[in-house]
Amino acid sequence: MKRPVVVVWTPRAWLVTTAAIGAVVVMLLVLARAAVRVSAPLSDAVCGKVIVIDPGHGGDDCGARGRSGLAEKDVVLDIGRHLAGLFNRVAVYTVMTRDEDEDLAGDGSLGPMQRKRLDLESRVDLGARSGADLYISVHANSFPEPVWSGAQTFYHSKSEESKALAQAIQKELVARLGPxxxxxxxxxxxxxxRKSKMPAVIVEAGFLSNPREESLLAQPDYRRRVAEAIFHGTVNYLVESYKRRRGAEGQRAGAEPVSDLRTEGPPHDGAESVLRSKVRAALNPADDEVILYFAGPTNFDDDLLPEIRKTAGIAEAASPEERASKIVAELLKGPAGGSVLCPTIPKGTRLRALRIADGVAYVDFSRELASSHWGGSRAEEITVYSIVNTLAELPEVERVQILVEGASAVTIAGHVILDEPLEPNFDLVRFAK
Ligand SMILES: [Zn+2]
Structure with missing residues (x-):
């Protein structure tokens, strides 16, 4: 037979109970202060949404690293966890692609570059299966020189909703973390x-290659503020998107996810060919000169800038392949001595092979292109298009397939998968227009 529970009310028990009630009251007060309040109209736009939070990299893939050794994978996981906590407080469901120091590649037998590809595919799959409304990937940037700084948000240019989300987040990052x-x-x-079907953004929380930002990103309080900026930007976007749909549909804005299929079209628009011919016309290279693309020198132009260089033997090259190989050799040397431009290809990278067929240059680099890369999505994009844009100066080359150690469909730094030949991208080129 069960004995009844007898509560003996002693002065000591009273004290303990009072202390416990006091603690709960204090906790509620603290929570109320810290809580993110959502007013009634906002709740329709925000509550019940599902958001994928994707802290980049993980496990063996550290992502970028600061000089102190601070790893991108750790910084972004902490920001991701804070962000999930903020969303959960306003009844937004979150799906973390990872909540531990691990990647999502699964198969341990694959090489690092193949693992990164599988890892990225798993993240996108998880997003698709979760039926989420939004996809927020969190990364930290890195560049070959320490001058670059500042958090930045990226979107797919064919997705208007992604653009609106990215702009809303960027506004809060600037307002809360600026200048x-x-x-x-x-x-x-x-x-x-490219692959997410819902509005998707990549938030680069700052540059680990910039000593000031690295020390900020090392502080838990600063990482919390980054998460708050992303949170408030996302809430603002959801409210604006809700209002827009409500306006469009009369008073009947539903809770259905925003339909946002990427519109079809060429990867980079026609304005670039105009810029390209302007670059050529302005630089007007002679027969023994080539145009090479390197990274800009200041924090305001993390873009590609052209350098014109006299190259011995280029005019006499026996074949387009020989000419292209000479051009790549110049690119691998980096900017000319005394130039303010920055290299785009890691030291030690070698050209293994190059052939041209049907307008496509297949250019195979040694593993250093990936293994010695400094990381960061923008830096990766700059590396890729310094190669593609430079080679596409040849009349025989329309597109460029980059390979690493003979393998295609790999990734250099874990953001771009080289699964098809790429057209030159002059949106990345900064030039007096
Ligand atoms: Zn990254």
Whole structure:
């Protein structure tokens, strides 16, 4: 037979109970202060949404690293966890692609570059299966020189909703973490932005290659503020998107996910060919000169800038392949001595092979292109298009397939998958227009 529970009310028990009630009251007060309040109209736009939070990299893939050793994978996981906590408080469901220090590649027998591809595919699959409304990938940037700084958000240029989300987040990043002149930018080659079917953004929380930002990102309080900026930007976007749909549908805005299929069209628009011919006309290379693309020198132009260079033997090259190989050799050397431009290809990278067929240059680099890369999505994009844009100066080359150690469909730094020949991208080129 069960004995009844007898509560003996002693002065000591009273004290303990009072202390416990006091603690709960204090906790509620603290929570109320910290809580993110959502007013009634906002709740229709925000509550019940499902958001994928994707902290980049993980496990063996550290992503970018700061000078102090701070790893992108750890910074972004912490920001992702904070962000999930903020969303959960306003009844937004979150799906974390990872909540531990691990990647999503599964198969342990694959090489690092193949693992990164599988890892990115798994993240996108998880997003699709979750039926989420939004996809927010969190990364930290890195560049070959320490001058670049500032958090920045990227979107797919063919998705208006992604652009609106990215701009809303960028606005909060600037307002809450500034000074920062960066704007939301297209990042059409980033795998998770290309493949996600819902509005999707990549938030680069700052540059680990910039000592000031590295020390900020090392602080838990700063990472919390990054998460708050992403949270408030996303809420603002959801409210605006809700209002827009409500306006469009009369008073009947539903809770259905925003339909946002990427519109079809060429990967980079026609304005680039105009810029390209302007670059050529202005630089007017002689027969023994080539145009090479390197990274810009200041925090305001993390873009590609052309350098014109006299190259011995280029005019006499016996074949397009020989000419292309000579051009790549110049690119591998980096900017000319005394130039303010920055290299785009890691030291030690070698050209293994190059052939041209049907307008496509297949250019195979040694593993250093990936293994010694400094990381960061923008830096990866700059590396890829410094190669593609430079080679596409040859009349025989329309597109470029980059390979690493003979393998295609790999990734250099874990954001862009080289699964098809790429057309030159002059959106990335900064030039007096
Ligand atoms: Zn990254």
């Amino acid at each position: 920062n002149l960066r704007k939301a930018k297209p990042g059409d080659d980033y795998f998770v932005l």
